[in-house]
Amino acid sequence: MNRWHALLWLCLTLALCPTSARADELRPAYIEMTEQSPGHWSLLWKASANSRLGQSGEIIIPGVCEIEGQPHREFSGSNILTRLSLRCTGSVQGQTIGLKGLELSSTDALVRIAPIDSTLQTVRLTPDQPVATLARPSAISNVAATYMIIGIEHILLGFDHLFFVLALVLLLKGGWLIAKTVTAFTIAHSLTLVGTTLGLLSLPSRPVESVIALSIVFLAVEVVKAKPDDLRLSQRFPWIVAFLFGLLHGFGFAGALAEIGLPEGDVPLALLTFNLGVEIGQLLIVAVALAALYALRQYRDRWLQPAKAATAYGIGIIATYWVIERTLA
Structure with a gap:
């Protein structure tokens, strides 16, 4: 040679x-589920309007929850924001949350769960693992690990x-x-x-x-x-x-x-x-x-x-x- x-x-x-x-290029979807009052939750889902998720993705909500009213969708920059109101009859801990269609995409999704009487939880969904089970991890270590991994991937990708x-x-x-x-x-x-x-x-x-x-x-x-x-x-x-x-x-x-x-x-x-x-x-x-x-x-x-x-x-x-x-x- x-x-x-x-x-x-x-x-x-x-x-x-x-x-x-x-x-x-790192543009993961983002889901934030916040408990407003006991049993009543608001859910925000953000995805790129140009992505497969933004066009045809679907949220998998915890099994103890059901949607109240109609979803509200709006454009914000290059993203589509979807807002939902949920009524949950029990604790979301131990329940699953995910995104249908994530396995067909090339991006990830961040999920933030904020209960009133429990610790904050941040989980990450990937095309290989589009559904996650909510547990009771340490809020500090969970957020730190998630965003540190995002930082590493961002400079490498x-x-x-x-x-x-x-x-x-x-x-x-x-x-x-x-x-x-x-x-x-x-x-x-x-x-x-x-x-x-x-x-x-x-x-x-x-x-x-x-x-x-x-x-x-x-x-x-x-x-x-x-x-x-x-x-x-x-x-x-x-x-x-x-x-x-x-x-x-x-x-x-x-x-x-x-x-x-x-x-x-x-x-x-x-x-x-x-x-x-x-x-x-x-x-x-x-x-x-x-x-x-x-x-x-x-x-x-x-x-x-x-x-x-x-x-x-x-x-x-x-x-x-x-x-x-x-x-x-």
């Missing part, structure tokens, strides 16, 4: 990445956040320098995430998504043009560049959380654990990328720079497509 074969293989691998994937971190690893040398730079990125996106979620900051989502894609193009160009004897701007001040772009990426994370929904009364905990999950996901990306570069350096050192360049070109091509797609949409 010569250098050009390696380059071709890497380019094809990147080309097969989902080019239409958005930064915040949100391709432009992933590409940005990967480009930083390709550009910089030294584990300590990479760690400081990724930390600056984390601090920045945490600030805008919290500020936006609490209503202190706001920017239109479409321009933000376009600039996020543009930030990846910028880093890809920096990787391609980097020379050992001529440090690029992002190599001289990597933490500053990462911090500034991280502020924009934070708006992207906030948009995802807005779509997912935050449990009332547990917003600080959900924000904290979501951020921790994102940080864990970033560290996983860095660790895997550094391990791959180290293995390549040990096996075929002469392939290292061509492989970096090929990966940067692939990332840059996909990100350029995103810039055009989001700008014209």
Whole structure:
């Protein structure tokens, strides 16, 4: 396998990445069931209007409950909101709740159950497990675990956040320098995430998504043009560049959380654990990328720079497509 074969293989691998994937493709459905008075519950179901769930999904309510009156449906942004009133003749603990049609979709659903006289419960439904049994778990550990997993999945499945971190690893040398730079990125996106979620900051989502894609193009160009004897701007001040772009990426994370929904009364905990999950996901990306570069350096050192360049070109091509797609949409 010569250098050009390696380059071709890497380019094809990147080309097969989902080019239409958005930064915040994670758009799970959200169900919130709140007991208003003993035996009387309100249920809110939110799903993307473009998803299979939003168009034909159906809620599986606990067996001790029945629907009172007619469901009320309305559009809110890109989502369909369905509101129900339920009358339950017994405790919902030990009962099942779920979504018909979830097994045919590619998304998850978050379920929040808030009884008057019991602990809050947050469960997660998946295509493999579209129905869950309600128990009496610790509210704190339940919310924390759920949102931490969401944070990990969001950075790993949100391709432009992933590409940005990967480009930083390709550009910089030294584990300590990479760690400081990724930390600056984390601090920045945490600030805008919290500020936006609490209503202190706001920017239109479409321009933000376009600039996020543009930030990846910028880093890809920096990787391609980097020379050992001529440090690029992002190599001289990597933490500053990462911090500034991280502020924009934070708006992207906030948009995802807005779509997912935050449990009332547990917003600080959900924000904290979501951020921790994102940080864990970033560290996983860095660790895997550094391990791959180290293995390549040990096996075929002469392939290292061509492989970096090929990966940067692939990332840059996909990100350029995103810039055009989001700008014209």
